[in-house]
Amino acid sequence: MEAQSKEREAMQLIAEADRKVKYSQSFLGALFGGSSKLEEACEMYTRAGNMFKMVKNWNAAGNAFCQAARFHLQAQNKHDAASNYIDASSTFKKTDPNDAINCLATAIEIFTDMGRFTIAAKHHITIAEICETELMDVDKAVAHYEQAADYYKAEESNSLANKCLLNVASRAAQIEQYSKAIELYEQVATSCMDNALLKFGAREYFFKAALCHFCMDPLNGKALLEAHDEQNVDAFTKAVKEFDSVSRLDQWLTTMLLRIKKTIEPEEAEGLC
Template identity: 55%
Template sequence: MDNTGKEKEAMALMAEAEKKVKSSQSFFGSLFGGSSKMEEACDMYGRAANMFKMAKNWSEAINCLNRAIEIYTDMGRFTIAAKHHVTIAEIYETELVDIDKAIAHYEQAADYYKGEESISSANKCLLKVASYAAQLEQYPKAIEIYEQIGTHAMDSTLLKYSAKDYFFKAALCHFCVDMLNAKLALQKYEEMFPAFSDSRECKLVKKLLDAFEEQNVDAYTDSVKEYDTISRLDQWLTTMLLRIKKTMREDDSDLR
C-alpha cells in the first residue's frame, strides 16, 4: 500500500473514532457502554497514528495521539497517556527535530508515570530531558535531574552501580558552568555516595579539575584519552568535555 492508501485508511479510522466519541457523549451513549466506546475510539486514534507515521505524515500522527491522550487523561488512564507522550516526543526528536517540543512531551510523560508510581519509566523520560537540557546549555535543569536520579539509584541495590554515571554527568554539567561549582559538587557526591570516590568517573573529573587549574590543555586531553581507552566516550560526554576544554583555552588566552 502506498502512502496515499495509508493516509486514506488513517483518515477513515479518525472519522470512525470521532463518531464513537460523539455517540459515547450522548445521553443514551453514556448509559450504554460510553467508556468502552471511548476505549475503542482511543484504539482507533492509535491505529490511525501508526498509519500516518508509516505515511510520514508526522503532524497528523501527533494530532491523533493528542486526541487519544485527551481521552485517556479524562478517563484517568495516565500510564497509556504517558506512552503516547513518549511516542510524540520521539517523533519530535527524530523526525521533526524540534527538541524543545520533545522535551515538553518527555516531561509530561514523566509526570504521568510518577503519578502512577512508575518511577523507572519516569526516570527514563527525565534522563532524556537532562541529556537535551545539557546540550542546550540549560545546565541547572540537567544537574537537578541527574542529582535526583543519582540519589534515587544509590539507595537501590539494583541501581546502585548506575549512580556513578549520573553523578559524573552532573559534575560535568557543573564544570561547564564553573570549575569551583564542579569541585564543590564532586565533594558533595563523594560524601553522599562514598563508592563514587573509587570510580574511574570521579577520578577523571579530579584529573580534569587539576589540569584546568594548571591551565594544562595537554594533561586535560591525555586524561580524557586514557579514560576513553577503557570506557568509550559517547557523543554526549564528548560534547561536554570539549566544551570544558574550550573554556580552558579561552581562559588561557585571557592570561596572555
Template identity: 60%
Template sequence: MDNSGKEKEAIQLMADADKKVKSSGSFLGGMFGGGPHKVEEACEMYCRAANMFKMAKNWSGARAAGNAFCKAARLHMQLQNKHDCATSFIDAGNAFKKSDPNGETCSLMISPLLLPQGRFTIAAKHHISIAEIYESDLVDIEKAIAHYEQAADYYKGEESNSSANKCLLKVGAYSAQLEQYQKAIEIYEQVGANTMDNPLLKYSAKEYFFKASLCHFIVDELNAKIAVEKYEEMFPAFSDSRECKLLKKLLEAHEEQNSEAFTEAVKEFDSISRLDQWHTTLLLRIKKTIQGDEGDLK
C-alpha cells in the same frame, strides 16, 4: 504482493461508511432503525478500511489508515464509547507516525480519554511515540522534551519509577545539548539519588552524577568542585569510580589552564571506557573555556 485491490476495497468501504453515517442522522433513518446502530456499523467499517489501507505499506496507505481510524474514533466519541475511542485514536497515531507529522493532533486527544480510566501507562507510551517522531522525523527537540516530560509524569502517577527515569534521562540529555544546564543537573541528581540505593541500579548512579558534574563544570568550575564533593558524600562508591577520578584531573587541568593535560586525561579515560557523542560535546565545551583553547580532544 499487489495490494491495489485491497486499497480499492478500502476506499469503497470508506464511502459506504460515510453514507451510513449520513443516513443515521436523517429523519427517516432515525424512524426506521438507523441512529446508533448504523453509527456502530460505520465504526466497524472505518476500522476494517483502515486495516486494509495498512496492508499497502506505503505513505499514502498509512495516511489513509490514520484518517479512517480518526473517523472511527470520532464516532466512538459520539457514542460515548471512551475505551474504543481511545483505542482508535491510538491506532490513528501509530498510522500517522510514518506518514504525517500532524498525526500529533490525534495522539494528543488520547490523554483526556485515557486518564479518567486510570490508564496512565498507555497515555505515557503514546507521549513517548510522539516524542520519538519529533526526535527522528521532525528534529524538534524542544517538543520532544515536552512529551518526554509528560510521559514521565504519567509514569510517576503509576509509580513506574524506572520508566519515568528513562524519560527523564532523555530530557536531561537534550536539555544539556540545548545548554539548559540547570535543568539537566536537577534531572541527573534526581535520577542518581533514586538509583543509588537500589542494588540493581546503583552502578548507574555514578554515570548520572558524572553527567551532572559535567553540566556544573560548564557553568562554573567552583560549582563543579562543590558538586563532586557532594556526590562523593551522598554516594561513597562514586569516589572510587573512574568518572570521579577523571573529573578531578579535569578540574586540576582547568585550574592550571593546561589544555594538554585536560586532553590527555580525556584520552586516557576514553581508551578504557569509550565516551559517546554527548560526553564528547560537553567536554569540548568545557575545554574551550580554557584560555585560548580552540582545539579538539584528539
C-alpha cells in the same frame, strides 16, 4: 493491479460506512437500532484503513482510522476510539508528523480521562521522539518527556519516570540549560542510591552533573578533572582517552567534554577524542 483492487474495495467500504452513519443519525435509525449501524460503520472504516495501509495510501488510511475513532467516541467506546487514533497516528507519521502528533494527543486525552496514565505517558514519549527526530523541536520534546515523567510518578513507576527525566537532563545540557540538567541528574542519582539494583547508575549521573557544573562554571567541578584546574589541555585529553578506553564516549559526553576543553584552551579545542 492487486493494489488498485484493494484501494477500490477500501473506497467501497468507506462509502458503505458513510451510508450506515447517515442511517444511524436519521429518524428511522433512532427508532430501529441506529447504534448497531454505527458500530458496523466503525468496523468498516477500520477495515478500509487497514486496506489503505496495505497499498501504502497513508493519508487515506489515517483519515479512515480517524473516522472510526470519531464515531467510536460518539458511541462512548473510548478504548476503541483511542486505539483508532493511535493507528491513525502511525500512518500519518509517514506523511505529516504534525497530524501524527495531533492524533496521539487526542488519544492521550481519552486515556487520561479513563485514568490510564501509564499508557498516556508512553504516548507522550512517542510524541517527544517525533518532535525531536522529525520536527527538530527540542523544547517541545522536552515538554512531553516531562509530562510523561509526571504521569509515571503518579502511577509509582519511578524507574520509568527517571528514564524520562534523564532524557530531559540530556537535552537541557545540549541546549546549555546546565542548571536544569544538574538538578535532574542529581535528583535521579539520589533516587538511585536508595535502590540496590540501580545504585551503580548513580555514579554515572553524578558524573554527568559534574560535567554540567564544569560547563556552567569550571570552579564548581574542579575536583572532577584536575587537569582543568591546571589548565593543561594535554592532561585533559589524556584523561578523556583513558575514560574512553573503559567506557566508550557517546555523543552527549563528547559534546560536553569538548565544551570543557574549549574553556581550557579554545584555540586547540578541535581533535578531542
